[in-house]
Amino acid sequence: MSNDPFEIEQQKLLNEAIQVVNEQGQCMKIELDRNSLRSALTACASMISELRTSLLTPRNYYALYLVASQHLNSLTEHIEMGDHGLSMNELYELVQLCGNILPRLYLLIAVGSCYIKSKEIPAKDIFHDLVEMTKGVQHPTRGLFLRSFLSDSTRELLPDRGSEYNRGSTVNDSIDLILTNFTEMNKLWVRMQHGKSFISQARKEAERKQLGSLIGKNLQRLAELEGLTIGIYQSDVLTRILKQIDKCGDVLAQQILMETLILAFSDEYHLRTLPTLLDTVLKLTDGVNIQSIVGLLIERLSAYIKENPSKSTHSQGVEEEKDIFLVMSDYVVQVASERDYVDTPDMLRLIGSLLNMVFECFPGEIPYVDIIFDLVYVHIDGKTRGETSDCDEILRETRKLLLVPMETFQNITTLLDLSNYTKVIEILPYEERKYVVTRLAQNAVDNDTQLTSVEEVDLLLSLLGPLVRDCDDKTGNDYDEDFDEEQNLVASMISLFYNPEFETHINILSTAHEHFSAGGIKRITYTLVPLVFSTLQLIQKSGTQDKTLLRKALKLAGTAVTSLHSAGKPDISFRLYLHAALAAGKLGLPQMSYDFLTKGALTIYDEEIASPKNRFDAMILFVAALKELDCFSHDSYDTLVNQTAVTCSRLLHPEHQARALTATAGLFVSALDYGENQFVEAKLMKDKLSKAAKLVNAMEPDYQELKEELILEMLDYGVYLVGANNLDPTTLSSLITVTKNFFEEGKTSNTSAHAIHLKKTLKRINQLSSENEAYGEVDIYQLKDFFS
């Protein structure tokens, strides 16, 4: 319950009035029970006199009206029973003696409806009389409700096809009654906004709006008439309705009534009378939101066409259907050009209905979608960057429109074909564009939409501007919390680029690279890495023998890595170079592989990898990569291995040096295949191990633990090398010697973890000796004492 003093007062007035109505209604019932009709009529008249009030707001008046009309029902029921001793005609005159017009007319309508029901008189005579007499009430609220009562009282009595009240009357009389009543009610309704009032204008309009359904009810009644054929509707009824709507010139009334009209009558009728309807809408008063009216119409028509495909596919068939779209889209253009006041957001909503129509009714007609976005473009061009106050709303509506086809098609390649669609995206302001293209990208990823041509990818990545590169119009900081997510999204798009043709696929990736490399340091970290991997993967899977193409692909990968490198990402570039080198090596392109290693990886190593730990890690990776490669000529390999060894020996920490050299020692393995230099290589291998051992040896005694660990690693590796690379068993023996010395020097307990490790290693050598005699030559017994 409101605390508004006005509301409280209203409630009080209403309660009082309702109380009187109920009292008088009760009196009336008592009189009716005594079958004293005249007294009952008197009581009834004083009951209805309560409706003469001007103090209630329309809403409260309505509440009062409902109570009173219920009592009136019991009066009509009694009269219909007919044992009151008066003829209907006498009764009809009797009630007209009442001096006050409002009770008189309510009674007249009540009795009139009974008169019709008695079938003593043609319905049309009474209709005509009632419609005419009710003109006496010119007060808007009272008149409106009186006529509403007329409309309700005659509802069941309308002559119509199959009605029992057809004697001397036809459905045309019903139409006349309803239409006249409609017209008069509308006039009163429109008038309601004028005149003095005790409530604010805004509130008055709000209350008036609620009464719209009373007037609209007449249109529904018309639509319910079975005898109202399309012929009558088209030639007579619609014209009269529209004339009244047009003539009243009231914004609220026109709005509500047009909408009611569209909802009330069948869509088939609308389809048949479309030009008339559209013409009228165009002529509505300024301020009427005709966009929403047309929108509603489009929705209804779409639903109709969708539900009745058969009706529109036979005879003129599909052609006619398409016409509807073209008719409506032309009309929308016309609306925009002919109406002085066009609210862009509303226009966009209207276009939205058109768009839905396409999806509902013409799902195959992609070009229609493009037509629609041309409309969108025309309407928002020049309005998207805060030029108008409703810019935010415009953007909101535009966004909705853009998302619809995305959701519907689930395939962004279709959208990329629509030049107007992309045009619209391009004129959006930065943030908005970013949002839309993010959704676009997300859509592609979610639906796994493959992008199979260079053009598509090019277009898409241009469109994805705000994600892919720094745009001129960018606002705020791109590198915010969402940046990571956005870039990952872009990165995941790379997996969508696909074409079974190797060359095309490469071209696609190449195009993508062009776009990505313009993205700035922060972005390429996200985008180029997957691009390189994607490229390398493609190369590996392709199985092609075309060296030129492969070279091209590798070059692409190389360029990408170079971009990354120049963007200051040495570590990742280094690794990618190694990957590229491996790929090249496997494809039998030693030169490229070599270049990747030396010009790429090693250069980065020399120039940009600074921290000792990173340098060590890099070298370990490098060695591992090198070990995989077997494509090089002896000389190249030799150079590489030697350089690696040199580089390793230059690592800062002895620990690193030792480990790296140990690893490097393994590189000489493959060199053994090179025949004549076998000895040399074996020697080198031994050298490296010895050198590593020396390095370990030379380390500060403080690092005893570490030294033991390193030497044990070396020893294990040595064990492996003997078997795998024919390392001279004597080298292993000397390693064991070194180890022994270490343990003795360090006074390591023969039960420590390292000692146990050593013991296991020796045991392993012993085991292996049964398989490979080389192990037999290893002197494992020198440590006998240590473990004794």
Added chain:
Amino acid sequence: MAGLMTFLGFSSGLDVSWNLHDSDGVPRGSVLVTGDKAGELPLYIGDQGVSGVVTCEVKKKKIDHVGIKIEFRGEIELVYDRGNHYDFITMEHQLETEPGVLEGSTMFEFSFDNAEKPFESYNGMNVRLRYFLKLTIMRKFAANITREHELWVINYPSQQLSPKNPSIKMEVGIEDCLHIEFEYFRSKFHLNDVILGKIYFLLVAINIKYMEIALIKKESTGSGHNVYNESDTLAKFEIMDGAPVRGEVVPIRIFLDGFDLTPTYNSIHSKYSVKYYLNLVLVDEEDRRYFKQTDIQLFRLPPENSKREGFAQLEDPDKQPPSKRRKKKKSSKSKSKK
């Protein structure tokens, strides 16, 4: 009452009862009359003969008389002239010419075959027109005993009324404020008639609250310097609620059945007239009243001629509102502030 009268000596111990009948012996119908002499009275139409039997019943002792007569009289009584009766008709029959004695119950037959009744009975505000029978028992040494018996007379117009029944059509208004044209489709009505009409609103610049038609009866009595006018609003009939806008047409339909009416009387015996007016009253939101009075004529029709067929339909609903050819007539409408 009778006891009191006896006690006071006014009573003569005589009961008189009247039994009126038509010339063919059928008892008279009666009519319920309201007003000063309210009650059920025998009804006479036009110059019907007045005849019947008067019975005198002497209660206590016998009454000596020198003759008994009965009169049929029509007279007009005026309020301002109380005591003076203007007899416009007097007819007399002797029932007993010789002196004699009344004893027990005695019946006298009488008959005024050509009882002339030029006017209708009327119970007005300042005037009364009455017909009565008067029995007089003349006595020698005592005051005559008289008894009166009222009759009610109505007349149907003897000659055919002029078939002309022109409509009343009038345009009234106040410049730049209100222009209306109203039309009563006829100007003469029988007493059970329906007044039909329409009101066209041509210009409405005031806030009208409601409109009503008052049915007014004006009675004027006397003549020359001594004219007394009395008017009585018989009924107010609301015909419109709320403010119309330009172009609206509001219907008028008033059933006269419900009101206590007489025909229009013009200078009855040069003593009085009764006229009827329709007063169209518009009341605005400030309770200012705008009105226009129009006189109408009422006449009496025999019931068989005043029956309506079906219900009173409004005439020609599509009738065009008054043409645009309007002269700027200076308003004849009075405006009065309440």
